[in-house]
Amino acid sequence: MSDESVELIERQITDFVRRIVMTEQREGRMERSAYILLRQLSTYGPAGVKALAENLQLDISTVSRQASALVEKDYVEKLPNPDDKRSYFYKITELGSEELEGNRRERFERLEEMLEGWTEEEQETFGRLLKRYNETANERLNL
Amino acid sequence: MSDESVELIERQITDFVRRIVMTEQREGRMERSAYILLRQLSTYGPAGVKALAENLQLDISTVSRQASALVEKDYVEKLPNPDDKRSYFYKITELGSEELEGNRRERFERLEEMLEGWTEEEQETFGRLLKRYNETANERLNL
């Protein structure tokens, strides 16, 4: 493994992560956390905080608060679980879906601007390598 | 531009950023912010909070606090600027350099583990594409 590649990647990753985190905070856009939670609910359907916390790899309390915030905004509804009165299902609402979709489109547009001038192949490769990295990270987590 | 690529990349980027941010928070390692500030001082030499804030694209007050925290730990010294009594130079210390270097090595090791099994070419490409992305982001910021 070449030291140069590792050095370059390390450097680029810190910069990359940092910029994205900060840009997201600044622009008055939907927060990363809300976006990710909504996306989760939209993709995998209603779930309780415990399951969500596991999937998102967050503390239950964190998800509980995030979910409450989304309920406040009417982006999700909190439905009692008839089979277990301790628990609830959080379900994305129509409004939440619209917000999510709008946000997604915004993110896509910004990303497209960033990728202007990239060849189709470069884009494909970038996506593939990021995905591979993520998959490895997931595996390593579940050791 | 293919929608699929954009979608894939968007998804992978959110996951990527999220995981890195959270992993860094959890492991009791030097914080991202401290690492980046130290790296800046190490690479470009002593500077005052204003210049640092500009380079790092942070609010001056944020850098001021970060720098103070590093002074507390003796990772940097705060030297008065003889030519302007309002301002200071923050300079990385020997101890700070050692810490930075140790941290860097740790990060490299973890990254190497993540990149196990990648070909030399894949690594090189990943680094190159991240860099390209970052450079574009920098340009766009300075519009």
Place this chain on the structure above:
DNA sequence: TAAAATAGTTGTATTATACAATCAATAACT
């Protein structure tokens, strides 16, 4: 020399997060 600009610090607020305590409901044990 008085007013304006500048470098830095500190107070206050927000967001995302974790851990601990707690509550209510369900499951397990004897």
Place this chain on the structure above:
DNA sequence: AGTTATTGATTGTATAATACAACTATTTTA
């Protein structure tokens, strides 16, 4: 069946990184 243990969720408290606003002490400018 009745007591105890476990579980799903919420809420209190704490921390880290950040921004904005108010302020102080200098320096520059008009």
